[in-house]
Amino acid sequence: MSIERLVVIGGDAAGMSAASRARRLKGPEELEIVAFERGHFTSYSACGIPYWVGGDVAGRDDLVARTPEEHRARGIDLRLRTEVTEIDVAGRRVRARAVDSGAQSWTSYDKLVVATGARPIRPDLPGADAAGVHGVQTLDDGQALIDTLSRARGRRAVVVGAGYIGVEMAEALINRGYEVTVVNRGSEPMSTLDPDMGRLVHRAMEGMGISMVNDAEVTEVCTTRDGRVRAVRTADAEYPADVVVLGIGVRPETALAQAAGLPVGGHGGLLTDLAMRVRGHEEIWAGGDCVEVFDLVSGQERHIALGTHANKHGQVIGANVAGGYATFPGVVGTAVSKVCDLEIARTGLREKDAHRAGLRFETVTVESTSRAGYYPGASPMTVKMLAERRTGRLLGVQIVGREGAGKRVDVAAVALTAGMTVERMTSLDLGYAPPFSPVWDPVLVAARKATAKVHGSGRE
Structure with a gap:
């Protein structure tokens, strides 16, 4: 039995997740894995860089999930400081250049993963x-x-x-x-x-x-x-x-892929199917910040650069490369951030997204608190909710507040993924105790208000 070769371009979240998953499913006697990374590091958290710069994270190594040595010990031929400069789709090979010496060479592949990430604008x-x-x-x-x-x-x-x-x-x-x-x-x-x-x-x-x-x-x-x-x-x-x-912001790093004739979308990212296979190319997959993803709420393609998606893409790709079957159905656009003690969260559509998708909708905004108002440490938060007019389908949620505000968006993300209406959300059996929430969680208060507004619009 001949050994197949998988070539991975990019050594961070999507690329090395794909390589690692494929290696767990197939041993070196069945699948050779060669990964190219132009930088010095692999499998690190780019999202953690601001916190390292600001001193919340002690050192650079704390952001590395798996070192190059650990990948090599698992049977992956990882080549650092090596940049892929050309993909020859017809010949099933890639040209790579050693960043420090300039030496160039071709490497053939049976299967290819493009995980080139994004570049800062x-x-x-x-x-x-x-x-x-x-x-x-x-x-x-x-x-x-x-x-x-x-x-x-x-x-x-x-x-x-x-x-x-x-x-x-x-x-x-x-x-x-x-x-x-x-x-x-x-x-x-x-x-x-x-x-x-x-x-x-x-x-x-x-x-x-x-x-x-x-x-x-x-x-x-x-x-x-x-x-x-x-x-x-x-x-x-x-x-x-x-x-x-x-x-x-960032843009998908797809110049290499475009030069090879691989398809890109309106946002500049590579287009893939549900299995993360590049459309029209049976043995090429792509994932991470270089691809466009399907928005489950709007039904449109979009570009979202997040490590959560990249790691999931890699898991899906690795399974499929190894002969299994897995899919990535899409996203709802969930993200959280903070500046000092202010927490910022969103999921689903903004007003302009909903307009662009041709949706008619209602919006509500509520002020609430993170805990029962009488419990020490209760802090204010603002929740904005969008719901489709007449149907009441949840379209999006935005939350700004102090401690306890940001991760509340996860409830809305699950509701969006499930296609729930705001009326159905009001019946969600969420955990309650005064140190954690008012009797009516702020997200459910917004859902109640949105339900009333949607019902009002339905009688117009």
């Missing part, structure tokens, strides 16, 4: 590549930022962008004693929320000492004579900076 602006300007996507990026912070001449930081990475990096820099300004081209921070909920985040960030500049487009990164960053300029002002962090 770096604006095409004067000075964007100056010393002291950092994107944060990999452990190497995080180390470079920490090195800059340790030798910076001053304590002024500008974060460009106010999405998840932007607000998390603002917190990290505040924790390191920096004066932080966040420059955001949107009307409010956290464009993953509706503007009314983003406004709550805005107020809280300013209360923490973070300067928020909204509706501002960066036009230039100003530099010193020796090429270091000194300020960020917009059309209306200039903001001094000893370090700049780009938190604008």
